[in-house]
Amino acid sequence: DKVVSLMLSLSGRLLRVETTLDTLDPEADHHERLPLLEKKRQLLRQLSEAQDLKDHVDRREQVVSRVLARCFTPEQHRDYCHYVKMKAALLVEQKQLEDKIRL
Template identity: 50%
Template structure:
């Protein structure tokens, strides 16, 4: 149960961080590309909501870290030193792999968007059949 929750909380933090970064980028664009006042107000409200959600997710992560220490203590009584090391390595790698998976998914999405833009920029007669 702990490992499943770890996966969900790390994914939630990554998602919120990405969304927050996109909103802040939209708000922080140069004066010549600044959003209209209505859109800026909407983005500012969205940013405030995302900041609250991100803080809530950080609290979930802190609680999960406390649970991990408890689970690790129980595992220490049930496993030998090698098994405990394997468990701790697994928990560390789980988070790292979730982060890496998200980064790869983002790269694939970006590549697909770039490919679509490139195909759309071709004259219709030069576009490959899909």
């Protein structure tokens, strides 16, 4: 949950910085553009780190799922897998709706 939320937050912030950079006048002062470019680099690095963290969490989730498959009935395991998948999808959808409301 938290890693997905972090990635969504970082992606949104990165999009806003890129949009601001795109709308800057080509003749914009170097002092305006430089902090935005640095912020973009920082957000890209953080997003990459968050992706690495998500990959680790996903691998750990697969291990947990395999253990639970031995303990649950096939139907219970399917329900568990569906729950995990839907939880992440609903977080993404919630963030998208919040962004639309904010606009």
